Amino acid sequence: MRKEETRIEGDRYLIYYWFDDEARIEQSSQTRPETEDKSTGVDTRSSTDEDAHLG
Amino acid sequence: MSELRWNPLLEEWVVTATHRQERTYHPPPNYCPLCPTAPGGFPTEVPAENYEIVVFENKFPSFRIPPPAPAVEGNDLHPVAPAAGVCEVVLYSPEHNTTLTDQSVEHIHNLVRVWRDRYEALGASPEVKYVFIFENKGEVIGVTLSHPHGQIYAFPYIPPRVERELSASRAHFDQTGRCLICDIMQDEKDEAEGKRRIVGENDSFLAVIPFYARYPYEVHIFARRHLQAMSDFTVEEERDLAEMLKRVLVSYDNLFGFSFPYMMVIHQRPTDGADYGYYHFHIEFYPPHRTATKIKYLAGVESGAGTFINDTLPEEKAAELRAAYAQFDGRRREA
Numbered sequence: 001m002r003k004e005e006t007r008i009e010g011d012r013y014l015i016y017y018w019f020d021d022e023a024r025i026e027q028s029s030q031t032r033p034e035t036e037d038k039s040t041g042v043d044t045r046s047s048t049d050e051d052a053h054l055g
Numbered sequence: 056m057s058e059l060r061w062n063p064l065l066e067e068w069v070v071t072a073t074h075r076q077e078r079t080y081h082p083p084p085n086y087c088p089l090c091p092t093a094p095g096g097f098p099t100e101v102p103a104e105n106y107e108i109v110v111f112e113n114k115f116p117s118f119r120i121p122p123p124a125p126a127v128e129g130n131d132l133h134p135v136a137p138a139a140g141v142c143e144v145v146l147y148s149p150e151h152n153t154t155l156t157d158q159s160v161e162h163i164h165n166l167v168r169v170w171r172d173r174y175e176a177l178g179a180s181p182e183v184k185y186v187f188i189f190e191n192k193g194e195v196i197g198v199t200l201s202h203p204h205g206q207i208y209a210f211p212y213i214p215p216r217v218e219r220e221l222s223a224s225r226a227h228f229d230q231t232g233r234c235l236i237c238d239i240m241q242d243e244k245d246e247a248e249g250k251r252r253i254v255g256e257n258d259s260f261l262a263v264i265p266f267y268a269r270y271p272y273e274v275h276i277f278a279r280r281h282l283q284a285m286s287d288f289t290v291e292e293e294r295d296l297a298e299m300l301k302r303v304l305v306s307y308d309n310l311f312g313f314s315f316p317y318m319m320v321i322h323q324r325p326t327d328g329a330d331y332g333y334y335h336f337h338i339e340f341y342p343p344h345r346t347a348t349k350i351k352y353l354a355g356v357e358s359g360a361g362t363f364i365n366d367t368l369p370e371e372k373a374a375e376l377r378a379a380y381a382q383f384d385g386r387r388r389e390a
């Protein structure tokens with residue numbers, strides 16, 4: 001199991017958990033691969049109504 | 056605004072979280088904020104085009120570190136405390152039209168490993184006293200986003216329902232020298248009882264509708280070995296839990312012929328550093344359906360008196376689920 005951490009809107013953390021290297025290769029360039037448990041770059045997406053979540 | 060308000064009558068905290076009124080409510084399927092972001096598509100919570108399992112901080116959390124300033128000042132009668140903690144979302148799959156039930160045992164095993172990692176990581180925070188892992192599934196439960204996901208609340212205190220379990224387990228241990236849930240399991244396995252409430256079992260876990268079930272199809276999954284948390288699992292136990300979850304979930308769907316709604320909660324050792332050797336890891340399911348077309352509502356007696364009225368016998372409902380469990384072939388059949 002490997003982890004890649006990034007930041008999303010609102011400076012919140014988001015962690016990708018990977019178990020299969022092939023699946024990871026398919027990820028888009030929007031994902032910034034990092035070393036395990038290391039927090040990095042800020043996502044600059046704008047906030048929209050559709051962007052919100054959760055219950 | 057978010058804060059803890061003390062109820063002196065019940066001696067428990069209530070969490071206010073007024074910003075949660077603004078959270079997304081049943082968005083169209085092509086605007087799901089939990090799907091991966093498609094090339095040229097609207098930006099979801101997940102920037103990548105694909106993922107296996109993702110965890111992120113809830114945009115509308117009930118707890119935060121650092122916590123926001125409380126909206127009101129408390130007093131001796133009505134204490135107020137900061138809502139310090141963490142709320143996470145766990146995305147099970149990038150596929151929108153799927154459920155935890157549809158996932159392979161291998162993938163559910165991966166999810167168990169993620170749960171364990173989050174339990175340990177969040178539990179290491181000095182503000183966090185209890186890591187509560189759960190899933191709400193189905194509109195009837197109140198779920199507003201249908202994408203398969205669960206949640207984690209890292210509490211700044213031990214929640215009252217867990218506190219009651221801990222208290223009862225501690226009292227039983229002091230009185231008998233034995234674990235309460237180990238004794239409950241032994242009673243369920245007792246041949247004199249005819250194993251009437253057992254739904255299924257494997258090398259590491261036992262699934263039962265317990266003697267004291269509140270909901271008609273309330274399955275509890277107990278670890279066979281006396282252990283307190285996922286951190287105590289062997290690799291075999293992680294895999295056996297995944298297999299047990301898969302079988303119970305498929306049995307639910309196959310018994311009813313539709314994707315069965317439920318609340319799933321994981322009860323394990325608090326993370327406040329105290330010794331909880333008398334406690335016992337388990338998972339509880341609270342499905343709202345009492346038949347395929349009828350719902351068990353929490354009405355006056357349940358909400359106002361705190362006493363559940365179960366319209367069924369656990370022994371009879373366990374027999375139904377046990378038959379579905381025995382027919383498990385890995386596939387989900389819808390009517």
